[in-house]
Amino acid sequence: MEISIGIIGFGRMAKTIISPLFETGEYNPEHVFGIVGGTSSIPSLLSELPKGVKVVSSEDALSKEVWSAPLKILAVKPQQFGNIKEYSSSFQSTIQFPKPLLISILAGITLKSLQNAFPEHTCVRAVPNTPSLVGEGLTGLSWSDDITSEQKITVRKIFEPISEIFELPERQLDSFLALTSSGPAYIALVIEAMADGAVAAGLPRNLSNQLTHKTISGTVSLLSEKCLHPAELKDMVASPAGTTISAIRHLELAGLRSALIEAVVLAAQKSRQLAEEVSN
Numbered sequence: 001m002e003i004s005i006g007i008i009g010f011g012r013m014a015k016t017i018i019s020p021l022f023e024t025g026e027y028n029p030e031h032v033f034g035i036v037g038g039t040s041s042i043p044s045l046l047s048e049l050p051k052g053v054k055v056v057s058s059e060d061a062l063s064k065e066v067w068s069a070p071l072k073i074l075a076v077k078p079q080q081f082g083n084i085k086e087y088s089s090s091f092q093s094t095i096q097f098p099k100p101l102l103i104s105i106l107a108g109i110t111l112k113s114l115q116n117a118f119p120e121h122t123c124v125r126a127v128p129n130t131p132s133l134v135g136e137g138l139t140g141l142s143w144s145d146d147i148t149s150e151q152k153i154t155v156r157k158i159f160e161p162i163s164e165i166f167e168l169p170e171r172q173l174d175s176f177l178a179l180t181s182s183g184p185a186y187i188a189l190v191i192e193a194m195a196d197g198a199v200a201a202g203l204p205r206n207l208s209n210q211l212t213h214k215t216i217s218g219t220v221s222l223l224s225e226k227c228l229h230p231a232e233l234k235d236m237v238a239s240p241a242g243t244t245i246s247a248i249r250h251l252e253l254a255g256l257r258s259a260l261i262e263a264v265v266l267a268a269q270k271s272r273q274l275a276e277e278v279s280n
Contacts, residue, residue, distance in 0.1 A: 108274025
């Protein structure tokens with residue numbers, strides 16, 4: 001079986017990463033081999049992928065074949081990391097791949113832990129976020145010391161169709177994750193609360209949702225296109241003794257700003273904690 005890329009944990013994010021590569025012809029579906037936890041999810045997954053992609057359960061004897069791929073994406077849940085075992089394979093080294101390349105998208109799993117678990121591989125940590133599902137993502141990348149420039153180009157090509165890429169020192173990845181990967185959940189919570197407020201103030205639910213989404217997206221566009229600091233936009237909207245400054249006063253009293261700051265800090269701390277648990 002010839003494999004160009006192996007996917008260990010073929011969930012939603014892995015599918016998001018690989019699908020554009022089929023569309024651009026970067027990878028042949030017949031050379032993609034995926035592993036999932038159980039057989040029940042295989043039929044629905046295959047129905048969403050091009051014909052030729054092979055997917056088996058981790059209990060299938062064929063699952064060991066994934067280790068012969070020169071390039072692998074590790075996309076299981078962080079809690080499952082300890083259950084992944086590297087098998088010897090028939091991997092043949094090339095100029096581009098002197099060692100097989102393993103890209104991990106697992107939160108909190110350090111390059112050191114990856115290298116200890118997969119000593120025969122060159123390892124990369126990637127932190128993509130959920131907006132990658134619609135091609136509007138952000139991905140942070142940190143490299144192991146033995147990665148080649150050609151391999152860096154290969155990795156960037158994988159994530160460029162779905163996200164903007166930031167190459168970062170590994171020590172910054174936890175903070176990057178806390179802001180960009182957890183951030184969409186914070187924003188979703190704010191959007192839900194704003195829409196609920198509009199309903200409480202008298203607007204129908206569908207209209208409240210629609211207006212909230214448009215208000216958020218329009219505000220982001222304004223900040224970006226006019227290169228405004230958020231404080232500048234706030235001052236543009238908040239007139240003396242007006243409705244906006246009254247609302248902002250309440251948000252400050254309720255601790256919204258502090259709560260969001262602490263949320264990002266706590267998420268970064270949790271990511272570091274996950275790394276410590278794995279290393280211990």
